[in-house]
Amino acid sequence: MTRPGLPRIDLGQINSVVRLEMKKILFARRGIWIYVLALLPLVLFTAYDFQASREQARRRQIANQSQRPLTYQDLLTVKSGMTNQEVIALLGRPALNFHWREQRAQGPDSFTDVAHERYHYSDGSNDLFVELSDGKVTDANIQTGNSLGEDSIVFASVFQFFYLRLAIFFGCLGIFMNLFRGEILDKSLHFYFLSPIRREALMIGKFLAGLLATCAIFLTSEFLQIAVFLWHFSPTVRDLYLYHNHGLEDSAAYLGVTALACLGYGAFFLVAGMLFRNPILPAAAILIWEAVNPFLPTLLKQFSIIYYLKSLCPVNIPSPPGTPPLLSLLISNSDPVAAPVAILGVFIMATLALYVSSLQVRRMEINYTSE
Amino acid sequence: MNDQILFENVSKFYGEILGVNRVNLSIPRGITSLVGPNGSGKTTLMNLMTGLIRPTRGRIQVLGCRTDEPEKLFRILGYSTQFDSFPKGLTGYQFIYSYLRVGGRDSQDAEQLAWQAIERVNLAEAATRKIAGYSKGMRQRIRLAQALCHDPRVLVLDEPLNGLDPLARSEMIALFRAAAEQGCHVIISSHILHEVDMISDQVVLLSTGYVVAEGQIQSVRQEILEHPAQILIRCNRPRDLAAKMMESGHTIEVRIHNDERGLLIKTRDADGFYLMLNQMAVNGIDIESVAPADDDVNSVYEYLIGNEEVVR
Numbered sequence: 001m002t003r004p005g006l007p008r009i010d011l012g013q014i015n016s017v018v019r020l021e022m023k024k025i026l027f028a029r030r031g032i033w034i035y036v037l038a039l040l041p042l043v044l045f046t047a048y049d050f051q052a053s054r055e056q057a058r059r060r061q062i063a064n065q066s067q068r069p070l071t072y073q074d075l076l077t078v079k080s081g082m083t084n085q086e087v088i089a090l091l092g093r094p095a096l097n098f099h100w101r102e103q104r105a106q107g108p109d110s111f112t113d114v115a116h117e118r119y120h121y122s123d124g125s126n127d128l129f130v131e132l133s134d135g136k137v138t139d140a141n142i143q144t145g146n147s148l149g150e151d152s153i154v155f156a157s158v159f160q161f162f163y164l165r166l167a168i169f170f171g172c173l174g175i176f177m178n179l180f181r182g183e184i185l186d187k188s189l190h191f192y193f194l195s196p197i198r199r200e201a202l203m204i205g206k207f208l209a210g211l212l213a214t215c216a217i218f219l220t221s222e223f224l225q226i227a228v229f230l231w232h233f234s235p236t237v238r239d240l241y242l243y244h245n246h247g248l249e250d251s252a253a254y255l256g257v258t259a260l261a262c263l264g265y266g267a268f269f270l271v272a273g274m275l276f277r278n279p280i281l282p283a284a285a286i287l288i289w290e291a292v293n294p295f296l297p298t299l300l301k302q303f304s305i306i307y308y309l310k311s312l313c314p315v316n317i318p319s320p321p322g323t324p325p326l327l328s329l330l331i332s333n334s335d336p337v338a339a340p341v342a343i344l345g346v347f348i349m350a351t352l353a354l355y356v357s358s359l360q361v362r363r364m365e366i367n368y369t370s371e
Numbered sequence: 372m373n374d375q376i377l378f379e380n381v382s383k384f385y386g387e388i389l390g391v392n393r394v395n396l397s398i399p400r401g402i403t404s405l406v407g408p409n410g411s412g413k414t415t416l417m418n419l420m421t422g423l424i425r426p427t428r429g430r431i432q433v434l435g436c437r438t439d440e441p442e443k444l445f446r447i448l449g450y451s452t453q454f455d456s457f458p459k460g461l462t463g464y465q466f467i468y469s470y471l472r473v474g475g476r477d478s479q480d481a482e483q484l485a486w487q488a489i490e491r492v493n494l495a496e497a498a499t500r501k502i503a504g505y506s507k508g509m510r511q512r513i514r515l516a517q518a519l520c521h522d523p524r525v526l527v528l529d530e531p532l533n534g535l536d537p538l539a540r541s542e543m544i545a546l547f548r549a550a551a552e553q554g555c556h557v558i559i560s561s562h563i564l565h566e567v568d569m570i571s572d573q574v575v576l577l578s579t580g581y582v583v584a585e586g587q588i589q590s591v592r593q594e595i596l597e598h599p600a601q602i603l604i605r606c607n608r609p610r611d612l613a614a615k616m617m618e619s620g621h622t623i624e625v626r627i628h629n630d631e632r633g634l635l636i637k638t639r640d641a642d643g644f645y646l647m648l649n650q651m652a653v654n655g656i657d658i659e660s661v662a663p664a665d666d667d668v669n670s671v672y673e674y675l676i677g678n679e680e681v682v683r
Contacts, residue, residue, distance in 0.1 A: 016472040024459065187456035191466075193423055194452070194517070195473045196445035362439070366423040367385070368454065 010201045017192070017205025018212065025175055025213040034174050037167040038221040041158050045228045052146050052232040056125070059145060063124035067092030070121060075128040078140040084132055087119065094119035094130075148233060148241050152250075155229050156315035159254060163225075164309060168218050168261045169287065175214055176269035177279045179206040180364070187368045203361040207270055207354065214262040222258045226251045246314070253314040260312065264305035264346045267353035274360040298335055308345040311336040373435035375399055376420060376525065376556060381429030383415055389580045390415035394429070396575060396585060398558060402551045404567040405560040406672060407577030413560040414453060416577070417527050420558070421450045433525055434556075445474065448525040449518035453533075455510060457502045463513045464489060464498040467520050474521060488520035489513075491546065493539070507534035515543065525556040532566060544570050564672055576672065599623055599637040601664040602644065607657040609634040619647050635664060 025031065063070065070091060077090050088094075098118040103111045119130040131139040183189035192202050230238050230247075241247035265286075272282035290306045301307045337345065376398040383390035391412040405413040418424045419431055422438035431437075436444045457466060467488055471481035489498045492512040497505065502513060511534045518526055526547070532540050547570060551557045561567050567574065568588070576583040606612055609627050613634050616622040621644040624637040638644040648661065664670075 010475075012477075013473055013475050016469070020458070020469055020473070027460075186459070187454055188458050190423060190452055190454050191458050191470065192473065193441065194421070194445060194450050195470060196442050196475065196521075197473055198442045201442075363425075365425060366418065366454075 010198060013197045014201050014205040014208065017197070017202055018209045021179070021206050021209030022213055025209060026216070030178075031174060034171045034217065037171055038217045040167065041163055042221055042225050042228060044158065045155075045225050049228050049232045056145065056232060059122045059127060060124050062095045062120060062122040062127075065095035066121060070123045072123050072126055075121060075123055075126060075142055078128065078130055078137060080137050080139065082137045084117065084119075084135045084137075087130055087132075087137060091119075091121050091128075094121055096120035146232065148237055151229065152315055153317060155225075156313065157317050159222075159225075159257075160310070160313055160317065163218075163222070164257070164261055164313075165290065165306065168214070168258065169265055169290070170283075171218060172210075172214055172262060172265035173269050173279065173283050176207075176210045176266045177273035177283070179210055179270060179273060180361075181273040181277075181279065184368065190366045193364075193366055199361040199364070200358045203270075203354075203357050207266065207357070210266050210270065211262055214266060215259050218258050218262060219255055222255055226254065250314040253312060257309050257312045260343065260346045261305065261309055263350050264309070267350035267357070268305070271353045271357045271360065274357060274364065301335065302345065303349070305346060305349060307335075308337065308342040308349075311342040312339055376434070376558070377430075377432045378416075378419075379430045381419060381426045381431055383419055383424060384427045390424075391419070391577075391580045391582075394582050396582060398556060398575075399573070400551070400554055400556050401572035402547055402557045402559060402570050404571040404574045405558065405577060406564065406567055406574050407583075410579070411577040412580040413577055414529055415580075416575075417450070417452075417529050417558065417560060421445075421448060421527055423450075423452075445523075446521070447523055448527065449521060449523035450527040451511075451514045451518035451529060451531055453529045455507075457510075457513075459503075460501065462499050462501055463494055463505070463509075463516075466502055466513060467516055470517055471520060476521075484520050484522075485516075488516040491519060492516045493542065508536060508539060511535055512539070512543075515546075519546075519550075524554070525558070526550055527558045529560050531559060532561065540566070599639045600641040600644075601670075602636045602638065602641070603633065603660075603662050603664045604636065604648075605633040605659040605661075607632070607659075612656050612658075616644075616647070621647055 074091060078087055096119070098120075100116050102114040102116060104114050106112050115134055117132040117135075119128075119132070121128040121130070125145040127143040127145075129139075129141045129143070130137055131141070180189065183192075193199075195202075230241070233241070238247075242251075268286060269283075272286070273279065276282045290304050293301055293304045293306050296304075376396070378394045378396040381394040382392045394412075394416065405416060407413055415424070419426055420433060420438065422441055422444055425439065433444060434447055436447060438444055458469070461469065464485055467485040468481050471484055472478070476484065486495070486498075489495050492515050494509060494512050494516060497509055502510065505513065511531070515528070515531060518528065528547070531547075532543060535543060544566070547557050547559065551572065559567070559570070571588065573585065573587050575585045604612065609631060613625040613627060613636075616625055616636060621640050622636050622638050626635045628634060636644070645661075648658070
């Protein structure tokens with residue numbers, strides 16, 4: 001009764017599994033927290049972007065109210081000890097001028113009046129606050145606006161310490177661990193096990209679905225984060241960064257590291273979901289292993305995903321002066337590997353994990369009552 | 372032996388708990404019923420046969436196919452399980468269609484086969500509704516459609532009539548019979564003995580993980596020597612016949628029917644008894660009918676296993 005000419009191409013079967021699983025993963029109600037995790041840095045950068053844009057608008061307004069257009073070099077010319085006339089001669093009348101009087105005690109019954117002033121200038125990007133007492137400059141303080149250099153370090157920190165180590169890590173945990181474990185708990189895995197499909201093909205299909213879903217979620221978020229991060233800078237600064245200062249390469253590296261993280265962590269959590277009934281234990285073990293990676297000997301470091309991913313991160317985060325040595329070790333990448341080695345490393349780790357998964361999936365039995 | 376389902380010394384233990392032990396079976400074409408009380412090992416035997424679980428010991432082959440090769444096994448086998456869970460969010464049609472697509476069918480083929488299977492189980496009207504909203508009987512039918520949809524040579528059906536109304540039951544039984552007549556191996560587990568009796572070509576009786584008996588029901592009955600055969604005879608002079616039977620020595624117990632038109636005889640030598648009966652007929656007793664009264668599954672089950680948890 002079997003029909004002749006049955007298709008034997010596993011790729012078609014894998015494709016069917018991917019389509020079914022993608023739908024399940026992307027629209028699962030229990031996976032909403034993964035979207036929240038992925039979008040959290042985006043919300044953070046959007047809020048920062050909003051605040052930075054407001055600040056910039058305010059500076060531009062002050063610059064426009066100045067008697068004449070100022071440059072950053074103009075702002076640097078004001079020194080302590082100058083008179084107010086000299087300042088006004090250099091920069092023109094300030095756009096904002098606060099003044100107040102102070103009665104300063106000279107003796108038990110005598111006071112003198114001190115006249116205070118604060119001039120606020122701006123070149124449109126930076127603020128200059130000039131403090132004057134009795135018509136003489138006591139302090140000239142320049143507050144620089146948003147600098148792409150500083151902001152890129154903030155971006156790199158958020159990426160490495162939140163996005164990579166927490167958001168993608170736990171996102172992959174939630175998706176890949178449930179590929180088999182979730183269906184065992186739902187008692188629906190037999191749907192696949194009753195199909196004429198190689199168990200390995202099923203495993204690959206599920207893994208690819210997980211990888212596509214995590215990449216779609218985390219790459220989209222990462223792309224938007226980069227876009228929002230650059231949004232409040234002027235087009236000139238953006239162009240300079242993107243096309244003349246490795247900006248495009250850095251953005252591509254962030255996206256690449258995100259995809260590799262999904263691949264590496266995904267493969268690990270897939271096998272963990274098959275080997276362990278309780279996902280908390282392997283998740284905690286992997287999290288601790290990844291966290292202590294900087295303190296491990298080089299040989300052991302090679303058996304973790306974060307070791308390779310850190311080497312691929314485009315911006316090194318400098319340790320601020322006075323950082324404790326242990327924390328400093330955690331921040332810096334003391335033992336980086338070359339990019340091709342790092343990429344190969346993640347692929348080898350993922351392949352090993354998938355090989356163990358393929359052995360495990362062949363041994364799996366449907367025995368829901370024991371779960 | 373490529374047209375049989377073979378169990379060779381198969382045992383399955385769940386840790387220290389026995390599933391089935393030392394099962395040696397050879398299941399031919401036709402409808403074979405697995406009969407036994409809860410926990411006797413019926414579902415374990417089916418799960419072993421379909422590779423959902425692996426034997427602790429022994430070897431299983433389904434028409435020459437190993438059970439650890441699902442890519443080959445499920446091209447010839449369809450299994451309707453007792454698991455009442457489905458992938459979330461699917462309609463009945465999508466469930467069957469997806470199953471066929473995962474199995475490697477192209478879109479057009481899968482669509483056609485899915486609708487054919489749905490129509491075979493009379494679920495066409497509800498096919499575009501979500502399975503989550505189905506009744507128990509509808510869920511049973513969609514599982515049957517899944518097992519049937521790729522026209523398998525072996526159909527394994529775990530309690531397939533559960534939850535079905537009488538009309539649906541008879542339709543499904545007709546479906547199984549038709550499959551068996553086309554040369555399929557149909558393996559059914561059931562608690563309901565009168566249905567098993569009605570549809571089975573052979574039975575496998577299970578008790579506490581062991582196969583107690585297997586084969587055609589009449590052959591199984593003949594092998595149960597400790598229980599005498601019971602024969603119901605309708606005739607015009609039951610008392611005369613009873614007296615002659617007792618004299619002959621082939622009979623150990625006789626009961627006259629209340630209407631004085633028949634009698635129930637118990638004998639340990641059924642062959643000798645039938646020879647004797649022919650002579651009686653010649654000697655003027657008018658015998659209307661002779662029928663074995665206990666060669667059905669119900670009696671065999673009761674003799675071998677007892678009557679625990681069985682619906683008659």
